[in-house]
Amino acid sequence: MQVASVSFAYPHADGDIRAALTRRLRPAPLPPDTFVLSTCLRIEVAVAGSLDDLERAVLTAFGQPPALAEGVVRLGETAVAHLFRVAAGLNSPILGEREVLTQFRQAVARAEECSGGTLLRVLEAAVSVGRQARELLPGSPHDSMAAVAAQLAGNASRVGVLGSGTMAKAVVSALRGLPSPPAVVVAARHPEKARLAGAEVWSFDRAPDMLATFPLVISATSAGGGLIPDRELEEALARRTSRLTLVDMAMPPDFPSGAAVTLVDIDELARMADRRPRRDDADAMVAAAAAEVWRRLATHHALGPVIGGLMQSADDIVDRTVERFARRLGNGDDRGVLRQAAHTAVRTLLSGPVSYLQAADRPSEVVDTIAAAFGLDDG
Secondary structure, three states, X not given: OXXXXXXXXXXXXXXXXXXXXXXXXXXXXXXXXXXXXXXXXXEEEEEOOOHHHHHHHHHHHHOOOOOHHHOEEEEOHHHHHHHHHHHHOOOOOOOOXXXXXXXXXXXXXXXXXXOOOHHHHHHHHHHHHHHHHHOOOOOOOOOOHHHXXXXXXOOOOEEEEEOOOHHHHHHHHHHHOOOOOOEEEEEEOOOOOOOOOOEEEEEHHHHHHHHHHOOEEEEOOOOOOOOOOXXXXXXXXXXXXXXXXXXXXXXXXXXXXXXXXXXXXXXXXXXXXXXXXXXXXXXXXXXXXXXXXXXXXXXXXXXXXXXXXXXXXXXXXXXXXXXXXXXXXOOXXXXXXXXXXXXXXXXXXXXXXXXXXXXXXXXXXXXXXXXXXXXXXXX
């Protein structure tokens, strides 16, 4: 049993590395048994296979592959444990971050289109454990990146939000939940479709006016960069009478770092958020669940040939026995009855050894004994 993964994530991989990878990430179908998670703070690639399989998956996903050395490579049980921690939000700047579980679950759904084996079972278990972990984590109105961004509003009387998708809606909700909420204005590509309670909605062609006059603008789009042409951006900023605070939550970024503004990118937001207290009970629960899933996988792959050999031997014995006694049967229909009876008796007898193997704490130590006892030494 092999699982391999590579993680390009904050803070190990900085925003420039993640932005370059995000731009190169292909929408094409993934190789079998491959998982790719891409968020503003991390890119994760995992495969059911070896390090060579991981390298091939990365090449397929990104075309021109990044060097695995730019990320963190994990193998076996360590890779499984990491996936569980990501789903649970234990590796996020905000402990138990809500958005990452949703993003993880969506990535699993994409993986289902090309996977149906071992890795998918690991991922589905990680989602389930991620939900359970949140019951052990303290609830907080500031438990999302959107809430951290909203805190920058300070005493601003109005705040602009670029975008109307999932993250933009989270930002609007966080702004409206502040003790002294500002007026919120959203610039949307399709304002007629935007449903953002408590916010005024503008057409996106008015975004330059927002950048020219609002004290704080939060960009929460999935545009993939180049949100506003450079000339329009320069003209909008030239109209300002005070410095703009621009929060860019997008990956790749929506705005260049050289803009004449106080720019807060997603990594800076992460540093602001990364003051989380540890919760040993959540860590312990997730670690134990991941270890158990790995044990079951390892057990399945170690015992599969032995259990399969037992069942095949049983079926062979049944076939030989039925053929031996078939001539003594008075009715041809009795052959099926005899086969079913013998098959049931043999499988019932084997259920004990099979259950013993599956329940063993150290199954590898009893495999040889069971195999030898049933004449499977060469299987």
